[in-house]
Amino acid sequence: MFVKGGVYVKNNPFIPYKKGNLVIIDGRVDEKVIKFLEKLNIKVIKTVKCEDVHEAIAYHPDIVLHPINYKTLIVAPNVFEYYEEKFFGTGIELIRGEKQLVRDYPGDIAYNVGRV
Template sequence: MRKNPFIPIQKAKAVIIDGSVSEKVINTLTELDIHVIKTVKCEEVYDAISYHPDIVIHPIDYQTLIIAPNVYDYYKDMLKNTHLKLIKGERKLKRNYPENIAYNVARVSRYAIHNFKYTDEKLKYYLEKLGIEFINVKQGYSKCSTCIVSDNAIITSDPSIYKECNKYSIDTLFINSGYIDLPGLDYGFIGGATGFISDIQLAFTGEYQHHPNFLDINVFLKKYGKKPVILSNKKIIDIGSIIPLVYN
């Protein structure tokens, strides 16, 4: 089984997180002894997603990150003292969909999930080099829409992701859309509001008791031995995923 870079093999040493996130979220992560690396604003995309890490970064594996050329220099400087390999992507992001989705690829099992018509070519090259197979879906914001739970399990509110992943025997919990904040838009997505901080701890950006699938989500997490960690007492918010890092 290929290791999923969105699920660390141990406690994350650091996370890449939305640079505009609340101090409460940052403080909670810091108290958990996790170093917080804030994103820089990607000026070329629209404001609601301009700080979202999953818009500009895709971890190929635990040691390799593909980064949009728009913000590559910032991360090259921020991560210069790590052993991470940073690769500059080919496709420069632009403001609107689908020209802002090139790196927003979800991963589960041996698969990558995306609308591959718009995926960065260099990212596709490195995924294929790892033997990753592609599940093509209509939803271009694939990582935003996909909460990875285990090696073969996800949560999503997107019909196309749910339909296609079922064909590949991926255990998929389908939930109601909405009930997750995303300032500037009507609502956000479950993938963008979560991220692993250890192999068993799945962080949620805020409280999600109000979500109609609250109990379903908890049962699904328990099924796979995962524990929710709530980072703030505010309502859950889409911040473009929490990307864990396990560098030396």
């Protein structure tokens, strides 16, 4: 939240304004971590490997997803169908990105964006 004209505004997807109920986590995560999160009533969405980028970053959520706001994500077309299925019924809108990710920089960072 931030204050704009004396009013709290909740539109920065990088600053939580309430307890989260969903997490996108590296698909290689230990099952113990998933069970712990689920005990906290947090829905866990594991990333799928993006075969088109280097192995070191192939499971990183920030390589294939970019949040627009709390209810909207842009998803790399390479993995869109996987996330479309995983996010079904969550109330989060997915937008298929236009840029296909490729192995070498800078073609692997189209969705790994910092916003100010």
